[in-house]
Amino acid sequence: MEFRQISAAERTAAMFPLQSYAFLPSPWPEEDEAAYRRRMVFFRTAINFVAEEGGTALAGAAALRMRQNVRGKVHDMAGVASVASHPSARRRGLVRGVLERLLRQARDEGHTVSALYPFRPSFYARFGYVGIPRHRTATFAPEGLDHLVRAELAGEVERLPMTDGFDEWQQLQQRLLGERHGFAVYDETRAAEFRGDKWWMAVARAGGEVVGAVPYRVGSYGGELEAENLLSTGPLGRALLLQFFARHVDQVARVRVKLDADDVPELWGTDFAVTTEAKVDHPRRGGPMVRVLDMPALTGSEAGDGDVTIEIPDDTLTGGLWRLVGEGGRLTVTKGTATPEATLTIGGLSALLYGVLDPTEVVLRGLGTVDGAAEGPLSSLFPRHMPYLCADF
Ligand SMILES: CC(C)(COP(=O)(O)OP(=O)(O)OC[C@H]1O[C@@H](n2cnc3c(N)ncnc32)[C@H](O)[C@@H]1OP(=O)(O)O)[C@@H](O)C(=O)NCCC(=O)NCCS
Known part of the structure; x- marks a missing residue:
């Protein structure tokens, strides 16, 4: 078995x-392969690995190649996708071999x-990943936002084809990357690739x-307006976009929009009827998962006060003893020398860093053991803070 990094041009074969x-449904029509080949221009910068036998x-x-804000620090992030093995080669450890090489290369x-x-x-938990929230979807009748229809707001909304609004949408995302945890x-x-959507x-x-900014499309007259993630820099931006949706009251029966897990749409209006859900099922609608690939790179993240030495056993990228010190609102991570007060899997450490589990939950989930005395400092270093990944890949 040969493991090999391949270029985007080699991906089609x-x-x-x-x-x-x-x-995909299969057997597939030939044009699917041609369409895949054309799309590879958008994957020129991706890192691709395969396991080959006899060519x-x-x-x-x-x-x-993506970027992500984690507790105020923007990291280069490896967005893992296109994971698949041949049905007759499954459960032979080939994807393990591919993923281990891929993550090491991405880290390097x-x-x-x-x-x-x-x-x-549970498959990716074996590779050190831990779950973070899936986006919420709010569904409501535009009548519910009636109070906004004639409201005087200090701004305006322009409707553009994606190709014309794309650059401003990207600029907004770059701004939110600097501001929002998990983004x-x-x-x-x-x-x-999305410019042409x-x-x-x-x-x-x-x-x-x-x-x-929010991408959206109108399904049918009297039907549904379907919107992607409602991105805003604050309450005014959100109110402007909601007002724009409210003005479709005579055109569509429902608006469906994707939101951050922290959004609370029932507070958008009085008598506002809305269903907010995060439907998670497998294999199609999993909640995203994350992991840390490099411990010293966490230096500079926002953190509370604390000083704890932890051990991460059994992880080729992050294993070892680490001293985590939070002082003046920032984290410093250095090689540890003291006896560890907590033993965490990289999934457990990632859950604390991303703010989705507290030390008690990390232990209950089987992601580590924590000395009683270390629980307080670890909670203080990593207060709960729900991340919003937003990107879907
Ligand atoms: C999922 C898939 C990629 C796994 O490939 P594979 O070559 O069988 O995986 P491996 O043999 O390398 O297994 C890696 C590890 O995961 C475990 N594993 C395999 N399938 C698993 C499953 N469904 N649930 C949990 N663990 C699983 C294996 O036991 C192995 O564990 P270990 O290395 O700790 O002993 C393959 O079945 C596939 O192509 N499925 C269809 C496409 C798909 O769902 N891709 C994933 C998209 S996110």
Whole structure:
């Protein structure tokens, strides 16, 4: 078995048969292969690995070059996707071999965190990943936002075809990358594919600045307006976009929009009827998972006060003793020398860092052991803080 890094140009021959069999109805029409080949221009910067036997790829996976804000620090992030193996080669450890090489290569190229959408979280838990929230979807009748229809707001919304609104949407995402915990963006090469998408873009502006943007499409007259993630810099941007949706009251029966797990749509209006859900099932709608690939790179993250030495056993990228010190609002991570007060899997450490589990929950979930005396400092270092990944890949 040979493990090999391949270029985007080689993906059509090597990875398309594995991916299309795994993820598409099959046998597939020939144009699907041609469409895949054309799309590879957007994967030129991805890191791709395959396991080959006799020149035939039996398993493959890729890492998209992305960036992510984790507790105020922006990291290069490996967005893992295109994971598939040939049905007759499954359960032979080939994907393990591919993923281990892929993550090491991504780390060596400077990616300090990683994220993915799992077909089954227990599979990726074996590779050190831990779950973070899936986006919420709010569904409501535009009548519910009646109070906004005539409201005088200090800004305006412009409706543009995606191709014309794309640059401002990307700029807003870059701004949110700097501001929001968990938020992730693609590199320019991968993002460029979406410029041609058949979506409208509603761009909210105030004081000459973009304060919100949301791609959307109208399903049918009297039907549904379906919107992607409602991105805004704050309450004004959100109100402007909601006002824009409210003005579709005579045109659509429902609006469906994706939101951050922290959003509370029932507070958007009085008598506002809304269903907010995060439907998670497998293999199609998994909640995203994340992991740390490099411990010293966490230095500079926002953190509470504390000083704890932890041990991460059994992880080739992050294993060892680490001293975590939070002082003046920032974290410093150095090699540890003291006796560890907690033993954490990299999934357990990632859960604390990303703010989704506290030390008690980490222990209950089997992601480590924590001395009683270390619980307080670990909670203080990593207060609960729900991340919003937003990007879907
Ligand atoms: C999921 C898939 C990629 C696994 O490939 P594979 O080559 O069988 O995986 P491996 O043999 O390398 O298994 C790696 C580890 O995961 C474990 N594992 C395999 N399938 C698993 C499952 N469904 N649930 C939990 N663990 C699983 C293996 O036991 C092995 O554990 P170990 O290395 O700790 O002993 C393959 O079945 C596939 O292509 N499925 C269809 C496409 C798909 O769902 N891709 C994932 C998209 S996110």
